[in-house]
Amino acid sequence: MASAFVCLRHISAGVLAVFALTCSARAEDLAVVGTGDGIEMLQAVATAYNADAGGVRVSVPPSIGSGGAVAAVGGERQKLGRIARPLTEAEKGQGLIEVPLIRIPSAIFVHRDVGVASLTSAQAAAIFSGTIENWSAVGGADLKIRVVRREDTDSTLAVLRSSMPGWRDLVLTSRSKTATTTQDAIETVRQTPGAIGFGPFSPALVGDLAVLSIDGNAPRDPAYPSAVTLALIYKAATRDAAASDFLAFATSDRARHLLAERGGAPLKP
Structure with a gap:
């Protein structure tokens, strides 16, 4: 009986280890790749989302540039990207869709x-x-x-x-x-x-x-002339439930508040 108990204990430990590894893999399900512009702002949004989300964890990895995001999402290697320039007509023709978030x-x-x-x-x-x-x-x-x-x-x-x-x-x-x-x-x-x-x-x-x-104007002053627009991009063909859920959160009032706290001007979709 003791031997059976030890065996069961080891089996249970093994099952738990496999379960932990599975959870770890699921925790890295959705990366939002692309530009370094506004990366700290979007990381704050992802952190807030992850605190409330269920099984899918969103990450905002280091910059690969707006062009890298277009290539990754357009090539269907990633589901979501981040860009700091408008999509070209050719990129839109490939099925890419942009969702402006913040100026x-x-x-x-x-x-x-x-x-x-x-x-x-x-x-x-x-x-x-x-x-x-x-x-x-x-x-x-x-x-x-x-x-x-x-x-x-x-x-x-x-x-x-x-x-x-x-x-x-x-x-x-x-x-x-x-x-x-x-x-x-x-x-x-x-x-x-x-x-x-x-x-x-x-x-x-x-x-x-x-x-x-x-010319006497700080970057956040209304008269300061230069700004970029940070947007998320996706393809309808690869947009799944997890991507849709994060897109909804990133355009919510709560996310706009987080973005404004960090120096940007949120845009309503």
């Missing part, structure tokens, strides 16, 4: 040691073009300016070109470092004395970095 201001930020809190739009353009090379020229420290840029297809750069005075045809200096993701740009500026970069605004930027006012 996120584009921020220009610098290493804390540069001693500058604001620039004119003309000064910002001159710095990123390489015409101004030292922070002392704009009232800052006697320190070489180190420009951190993004690739030409970056969503924040596209918004700056379309809205920031002097940026439409701006040729960015060749003496710059190209960051491949938003997080890369932030970390490079944070770690490099004299550095300046740009990306989507988030309250998390304030701390080790200084977020600049442009």
Whole structure:
């Protein structure tokens, strides 16, 4: 009898282990892949969703860019993606559908040691073009300016070109470092004395970095001109119950409140 009890105990432990592994696999069911713009905001929404959800856990992994989201969802490798640029007509023709969530201001930020809190739009353009090379020229420290840029297809750069005075045809200096993701740009500026970069605004930027006012307007001021729109994308052919449930939550009043708390302007679908 004791032997049978031991055997049953081991079988029960094995069943529990298998059950735990199954639950662990189910806990990673739905990843929302894509842009780094607004990633902290969407992670907060996912955390709130996961606290109330049943079997499916939503994750917001590190950036693979808006193009990566389009490729992953369009290629039916993922069910949901996140983008910070509008879908093209060709992408819509592939069956992709976008759900705008929030307007996120584009921020220009610098290493804390540069001693500058604001620039004119003309000064910002001159710095990123390489015409101004030292922070002392704009009232800052006697320190070489180190420009951190993004690739030409970056969503924040596209918004700056379309809205920031002097940026439409701006040729960015060749003496710059190209960051491949938003997080890369932030970390490079944070770690490099004299550095300046740009990306989507988030309250998390304030701390080790200084977020600049442009022409007297901070990023969240109504007169600040540049912003990106963060949207979720999916294909009707692969949208399942879990994806539908998270889409409904992400566009709910509760999610809009979470997004607004983190510096964005929520959009009603």
